[in-house]
Amino acid sequence: MKRILAILVEDRPGVLTRVSGLFSRRGYNIQNIAVGRTVEPGVSRMTVTLDADRVTVEQIVKQLNKLVNILKVSDLTEEPSVGRELMLLKVKAEPEKRSGIQQMVSTFRAKIIDVSPDSMIVEVTGDETKLQAFMLVMQEFGIKEIAATGNIALLRGARTTRETKGG
Amino acid sequence: MKMNGAQMVLACLEAEGVEVVFGYPGGAVLTLYDEIFKKGLPHILTRHEQGAAHAADGYARASGKTGVVIATSGPGATNLVTGLATAYMDSIPLVAITGQVARPAIGTDAFQEADITGITLPITKHNYLLTELRELPRIFKEAFYIAGTGRKGPVLIDLPKDLQAEAGDFLYPKKVEMPTYRPTYEGHSGQINKAAAAIHKAKKPLLYSGGGVISSGAHTELLEFSRCVRIPVTTTLTGLGSIPHTYDYYLGMPGMHGTFAANHALNAADLIIAVGARFDDRVTSRLDSFAVGAQVIHIDIDPAEIGKNVAAAIPIVGDVKMVLQELIKILKPGDTEAWCEQVKAWKKERPIRFAQSADAPLKPQYVISELYRLAGGDTIITTDVGQHQMWAAQYYALDKPRTFISSGGLGTMGFGFPAAIGAQMAFPKRTVICVSGDGSFQMNLQELATASCHKLPVKVAIINNQYLGMVRQWQEFFYGGRYSQTCLAGSPDFVKLAEAYGVLGLRASTAADVQAVIETALRTSGPVVMDFQVDPQENVLPMVAPNTPIVEMIGGDAL
Numbered sequence: 001m002k003r004i005l006a007i008l009v010e011d012r013p014g015v016l017t018r019v020s021g022l023f024s025r026r027g028y029n030i031q032n033i034a035v036g037r038t039v040e041p042g043v044s045r046m047t048v049t050l051d052a053d054r055v056t057v058e059q060i061v062k063q064l065n066k067l068v069n070i071l072k073v074s075d076l077t078e079e080p081s082v083g084r085e086l087m088l089l090k091v092k093a094e095p096e097k098r099s100g101i102q103q104m105v106s107t108f109r110a111k112i113i114d115v116s117p118d119s120m121i122v123e124v125t126g127d128e129t130k131l132q133a134f135m136l137v138m139q140e141f142g143i144k145e146i147a148a149t150g151n152i153a154l155l156r157g158a159r160t161t162r163e164t165k166g167g
Numbered sequence: 168m169k170m171n172g173a174q175m176v177l178a179c180l181e182a183e184g185v186e187v188v189f190g191y192p193g194g195a196v197l198t199l200y201d202e203i204f205k206k207g208l209p210h211i212l213t214r215h216e217q218g219a220a221h222a223a224d225g226y227a228r229a230s231g232k233t234g235v236v237i238a239t240s241g242p243g244a245t246n247l248v249t250g251l252a253t254a255y256m257d258s259i260p261l262v263a264i265t266g267q268v269a270r271p272a273i274g275t276d277a278f279q280e281a282d283i284t285g286i287t288l289p290i291t292k293h294n295y296l297l298t299e300l301r302e303l304p305r306i307f308k309e310a311f312y313i314a315g316t317g318r319k320g321p322v323l324i325d326l327p328k329d330l331q332a333e334a335g336d337f338l339y340p341k342k343v344e345m346p347t348y349r350p351t352y353e354g355h356s357g358q359i360n361k362a363a364a365a366i367h368k369a370k371k372p373l374l375y376s377g378g379g380v381i382s383s384g385a386h387t388e389l390l391e392f393s394r395c396v397r398i399p400v401t402t403t404l405t406g407l408g409s410i411p412h413t414y415d416y417y418l419g420m421p422g423m424h425g426t427f428a429a430n431h432a433l434n435a436a437d438l439i440i441a442v443g444a445r446f447d448d449r450v451t452s453r454l455d456s457f458a459v460g461a462q463v464i465h466i467d468i469d470p471a472e473i474g475k476n477v478a479a480a481i482p483i484v485g486d487v488k489m490v491l492q493e494l495i496k497i498l499k500p501g502d503t504e505a506w507c508e509q510v511k512a513w514k515k516e517r518p519i520r521f522a523q524s525a526d527a528p529l530k531p532q533y534v535i536s537e538l539y540r541l542a543g544g545d546t547i548i549t550t551d552v553g554q555h556q557m558w559a560a561q562y563y564a565l566d567k568p569r570t571f572i573s574s575g576g577l578g579t580m581g582f583g584f585p586a587a588i589g590a591q592m593a594f595p596k597r598t599v600i601c602v603s604g605d606g607s608f609q610m611n612l613q614e615l616a617t618a619s620c621h622k623l624p625v626k627v628a629i630i631n632n633q634y635l636g637m638v639r640q641w642q643e644f645f646y647g648g649r650y651s652q653t654c655l656a657g658s659p660d661f662v663k664l665a666e667a668y669g670v671l672g673l674r675a676s677t678a679a680d681v682q683a684v685i686e687t688a689l690r691t692s693g694p695v696v697m698d699f700q701v702d703p704q705e706n707v708l709p710m711v712a713p714n715t716p717i718v719e720m721i722g723g724d725a726l
Binding site for chain 1: 284288289292293296313318345346347348469471474475
């Protein structure tokens, strides 16, 4: 099943390599990984989405915790959490199709952020199912290119990842 | 106090109490070696960096201290790779210091540049590329701390050439502050209570202990544990020596070449207490038929080992010595009498054995048992990897921890001889014997020069069967006897080879020669190479074929 891990790491050179290297050499498949800053200086947050069963994820969490630069690993899958992904789509947009695109953009609460004579760039955020649905709709017009961030997630409520159990 | 980077390294090593380093100089460590020269730091110059890494490993395994190895950048550093992987797999504390090209040249494919931190990422516990001189003291402090605590392992520090010559202030930190690295030592008391209750209830409990017992110095506690509740013990290859072989309830080694008693006890047990062991595939063989009737208590300092291969009903994360001490306080003996009688009967009726008749070809097992008879129990044995390793594990009786040094996890041929050099450095007065094979010995025989030049009295016993024996055995059993590339014809005359290095060479081709050869070797004050020309057809038995249950033993009834 799909699992989401939040990993707090020391912001040091090579940390991403250590994490991604661990996944590949132990044969775990990452669906996507997003890295960014946190409120703490010197600490970065990685959100890893992967497909694995519970036992495998437990082993992954334990192995990740052994990496010296890792501060905290938390499996958000079974916790109430919100996850979002940001996607930019370059869509074919001949003048006669623009109003159709605009309609879909507003239905999905997306945004047009660039327009050229025959294409547009659309920005959309949401969870995986929303982005899938939006892509399906945009395919009608013709998607030229996509850039996506990968999933990022936070726990619902006041509790932070630091305050979760384990590692 | 102002110092250059190289002087700082020496100051760090001194602060860590390092008594000897193993290494090989080169362009990117010239400044460091200049300081070694000036300070007179004891240094063993090997003839290959791999030898230096294994020697530092052997030193660490024999002494319990952290081994230190130094190599230059590029090929020097990459030659450490096998040594680091060997230490990593067996959780041996090492600090490797490698030279790196000067900081401005990093990333330019400069002469003798290799990304050694990248290369060693999966085979070190941690590694560092030093880019700021002011970080040097902290990083050395952390490196020794990480290597020697928790589940021990190798740590590498990559040291750019220009940084070694740069001057700065030096202050060695007293304490390590690493919020991201905090091993758990104390076991959870609730789990310990649960374990004690399960042990009390069990009718067929078994202690299965590994290298963690030796690493944490818990051999006394392990024996006491076993004695006070009468639970038989089996020890893995890396745990050999943690229980005296004479102990009544000691069953020997389990697994692929384990004893009948150990394998059957694992199979029939209702409770397995795993102590610093990791259910390696050479022990468990087929996991779905391994110890199916047993509940598992797993005590280990590394939480990731618990539940990795075998599910644990009662996991206890902690230092095995501390956990065993807590457990012993509350243990109550259960009713294990019938079980103990059963395993003792297995042990008595089905020992491992061999036959050597006077006119038969020399048997390798006979050589090992004679080595034990003549060299005794205080001797440190190192081994290479293959048939001779298994015979040494089966027939060299051990009484003390840190007397059996062998590459268990990685199975590194070429490990034994340089490891023996390291062990001899740790204990100059004790007898150190490297049991090797004709294949393995040729992987690092250049270290004969090291032993000769440092007058290290290591005794090498080559179990010479003219084959890569273990591979040949598998070809005989599982590949229709097609001996593809396993015949080692063309090997040198090992006696003459030894002599070429100024080392005494001796040979035994029959059982009658063996005693005199060993006695001469043990009497000799310098290094000796003994060439034992044994029966090339001999196999390691019993054997569990890969992916079969551990009680399906080939040759369990041999003779």
